[in-house]
Amino acid sequence: MKKAIQLFWLAIKGDEKNFTSGSINRAIVLLSIPMILEMIMEALFAVVDVYFVSKVSVNAVATVGLTESVITVVYSIAIGLSMATTAMVSRRIGEGNRDSASSAAFQAIAITVVISVAISILGMIFAPDILRLMGGTTTLIEEGVNYTRIIFGGNVVIMLLFLLNAIFRGAGDAAIAMRALWIANILNMVLDPCFIFGWGPFPEMGVAGAAVATNIGRGIGVAFQLFILLRGRHIIKISRDHIKLVGATIRRLLQVSIGGMGQYLIASASWIFLMRIIAVFGEHAVAGYTISIRMIIFAILPAWGMANAAATLVGQNLGAEQPERAEISVWKSAYYTMLFLLGVSILYFLFASPMMQIFHDHPEVVQYGVSSLKIICLGYIFFAYGMVIGQAFNGAGDTKTPTFVNFLCFWILQIPLAYLMGITLGFGPNGVFWAVAISETVLALVLIVLFRKGKWKEIQI
Numbered sequence: 404m405k406k407a408i409q410l411f412w413l414a415i416k417g418d419e420k421n422f423t424s425g426s427i428n429r430a431i432v433l434l435s436i437p438m439i440l441e442m443i444m445e446a447l448f449a450v451v452d453v454y455f456v457s458k459v460s461v462n463a464v465a466t467v468g469l470t471e472s473v474i475t476v477v478y479s480i481a482i483g484l485s486m487a488t489t490a491m492v493s494r495r496i497g498e499g500n501r502d503s504a505s506s507a508a509f510q511a512i513a514i515t516v517v518i519s520v521a522i523s524i525l526g527m528i529f530a531p532d533i534l535r536l537m538g539g540t541t542t543l544i545e546e547g548v549n550y551t552r553i554i555f556g557g558n559v560v561i562m563l564l565f566l567l568n569a570i571f572r573g574a575g576d577a578a579i580a581m582r583a584l585w586i587a588n589i590l591n592m593v594l595d596p597c598f599i600f601g602w603g604p605f606p607e608m609g610v611a612g613a614a615v616a617t618n619i620g621r622g623i624g625v626a627f628q629l630f631i632l633l634r635g636r637h638i639i640k641i642s643r644d645h646i647k648l649v650g651a652t653i654r655r656l657l658q659v660s661i662g663g664m665g666q667y668l669i670a671s672a673s674w675i676f677l678m679r680i681i682a683v684f685g686e687h688a689v690a691g692y693t694i695s696i697r698m699i700i701f702a703i704l705p706a707w708g709m710a711n712a713a714a715t716l717v718g719q720n721l722g723a724e725q726p727e728r729a730e731i732s733v734w735k736s737a738y739y740t741m742l743f744l745l746g747v748s749i750l751y752f753l754f755a756s757p758m759m760q761i762f763h764d765h766p767e768v769v770q771y772g773v774s775s776l777k778i779i780c781l782g783y784i785f786f787a788y789g790m791v792i793g794q795a796f797n798g799a800g801d802t803k804t805p806t807f808v809n810f811l812c813f814w815i816l817q818i819p820l821a822y823l824m825g826i827t828l829g830f831g832p833n834g835v836f837w838a839v840a841i842s843e844t845v846l847a848l849v850l851i852v853l854f855r856k857g858k859w860k861e862i863q864i
Contacts, residue, residue, distance in 0.1 A: 411436060415578060422575055422716055423497055423723035427732050431739070434715055437581035438572070438708030444581075446701035448588040450762075453697045455595045456613050457690075457763050462540075463610035464763075465686045466547025468693030469537040472678040474554055475671040477522050481562035483664030484515055485569035486714075486797040487656045492573030492639070493715050493798065494864050497722020501638065502645075508570045508632070509645045510652045515566045519559040526555025537675070538682035549611035557618030560625045567628040572715055574639045579631055587624025591616050659864060662802025666793075666809040673813035677839070680825050681832055684771075688832050691771025694762045698772075699779055702747040703786065709740040710790040714798030717859075721799055726860040733795040733854070741787035748783035751776050775836045782840035789847035792854045800864035808849050817842035 410429070414436035422430040456463050488511040495504035526533070530551040534544045564587060568580035594605075594616035601607025608615060632641045681688050713736040720729035751758070759772040793805045817838050824834025 415440075415581075423719050423725060423728070427716075427728065427735060430716060431709075431712055431732065431736055434575065434577050434712035435709045435736070435739075437577040438711045439705045440708070441568075441577070441581040441584045442704035442706075442708040444585050444588045446704040448591055449697045449704075450701050451592045452595055452613055452617075453694055454762055455599050456610055457694065459599065459610050460546070461686055461690050461765065461768065462543045462546045463550075464690040464693055465543055466534070466539070466550055466610055467613070468678065468689055468696075469534055469539055469543075469682075470547070470551045470554055471693075472671075472675045473533050473537060474526075474558065475674060476668060477526070477555075477558055478562070478565065479667035479671045480518055480522075480664050481515060481565040482667045483660040483662070483802070484511055484656070485565050486663035486802055487511070487658075487660035487800075488566060489569045489573040489711075489714055490659060490718050490798055490800040490864055491652075491656060492570055493575070493718025494722040494800070496574055496638065497719035504574065505639055505641055506645045506649060507652055507656065508639055509641050509647075510649055511566055511570065511656055512563070512641075513648060514653060514656065515562050516559065519562040523556050523558055526558065527552045530555060538679055540686070543686070547610055549608075550614045553611055553614035553618065557614070557622070560618060560622040563625045564621050564628070567625065567632070570632070570639055571628075571637075572711055573718060574637075575715060575719065576637055576639065577712070577715070579628075579637060583624045583628045583631075586627050587621045589620075590623055591620030594619055655864065659800055659802055662806045663797060666802065666806040669806065669809040669813050673817055676818045677821055677835055680821055680835055683826065684832050685767075687765060687767035688771045690763065690765075691759075691768040691773075692775050692832065694759065694768070695772040695775035695779070698751070698758065698776060702744065702751070702783075703790070706740045706744055706787060706790055707794075709736050709743075710794035712736060713791050714794040717795050717798035718800075721860065721862075726857075729795075729799070729860070730857070733791060736795075737788045737791040740791050741784055744783040744787045748780040751780045771832055774833050778833065778836035779839050782843045785844040785847035787847075789843060789850055792847070792850040795854065796850075796859050799859040800862045801859045804853055804859070805850070808846055808853070812842045812846035812849065816845060 410432055414433045422434060453464065453467065456467050491507045492504045495507065531544055531548050534548060534551055568583060571577065571580040595613055596602055597605040598608050598612025598615045631637060632639060681692050713733050716732040717729045720732065755773040755776040759769045763769060796805050820841065821835040821838035824830045824838055825832065828834060
């Protein structure tokens with residue numbers, strides 16, 4: 404027990420950065436603990452946020468759901484760049500080339516800023532049209548358009564938060580990434596009710612207040628990240644020498660990130676189509692699904708911590724020319740993640756109804772949310788292997804394989820199956836929920852087969 408506590412605190416401190424030697428189990432623990440804690444905080448924010456928003460109105464919850472289903476497409480760009488950045492930085496660290504790792508980090512930041520500013524402008528201009536396209540009613544648009552505008556307007560800091568944490572993770576400095584997200588989300592949760600309900604000196608802004616809290620909290624988180632990067636006391640330091648554009652590095656980052664963007668754009672677009680199908684059944688169905696997805700994310704995000712740990716281990720060990728160690732790390736990470744999600748799925752299945760009632764008391768909202776939670780959780784065991792192995796491909800710089808599998812399982816399978824079961828066959832929202840569970844299971848099985856072939860070990864970045 405004493406050793407376990409010591410290992411936990413060592414992971415929190417983040418003193419160990421190189422994971423190309425020694426015990427693989429120790430490496431997984433040291434990397435995954437701060438990543439899991441980071442994701443737990445992200446998941447907790449998602450639940451707390453929807454809790455406060457649900458106290459405003461059903462339309463407010465539906466606005467958040469519709470906006471997030473579109474903004475997730477935007478975040479896919481940040482996530483794609485983050486994948487490429489983690490892969491490149493971790494590979495350079497494994498090779499022992501910190502200077503090139505720092506240079507790659509600056510190139511990624513420059514790309515992210517340019518893209519995010521353009522998206523901010525477009526999102527603020529077309530916010531009402533986005534909600535209308537997603538099936539929002541006139542009343543919903545009037546109530547929620549400011550939320551959508553503010554979220555899009557502040558996407559620069561949200562995208563940078565993703566990207567900068569990817570730099571720290573690639574360097575093996577998961578503890579710094581954890582602290583940045585904790586700062587951002589704790590501020591976010593504290594400010595949420597202040598701006599939503601007008602507590603104390605704060606203005607009462609309704610659902611738009613949730614967007615203001617998000618931008619302020621995450622903006623301060625980004626300021627903390629930049630301070631660490633520029634101060635130079637950690638493994639990655641961006642100095643004056645690194646602040647210049649390097650065409651070859653930018654091109655390689657974009658080449659790798661296109662695959663990462665593709666796989667998440669495919670997944671995000673699938674979510675949009677699913678939300679559009681569910682919108683056919685009314686705002687209560689959308690609200691119930693939105694709340695249940697936040698609860699599902701609450702469990703899946705910590706599991707993403709294990710998946711991100713696997714990506715860093717793959718990148719560093721391939722850089723150190725140890726592909727077999729990289730592969731063993733992935734299988735062990737996937738197994739531990741599966742055990743965690745199995746426990747969560749049992750808990751959610753048994754207590755879905757009382758958990759949903761914490762967030763909303765409308766019978767229809769609770770009914771749809773419970774059905775979504777129970778059905779989707781049936782695929783949790785497979786989700787574990789899909790997440791970890793998918794991230795392992797990305798950590799190796801092979802973003803094309805997960806992109807192809809996502810396209811196959813989400814667009815070719817999930818969307819048509821959701822429409823068939825939900826609308827054509829008349830199963831309603833339950834048909835959509837079953838389509839999600841089935842497609843995620845198939846995705847995991849396909850990734851396992853492709854990972855075993857081992858071609859990812861030959862990728863150069």
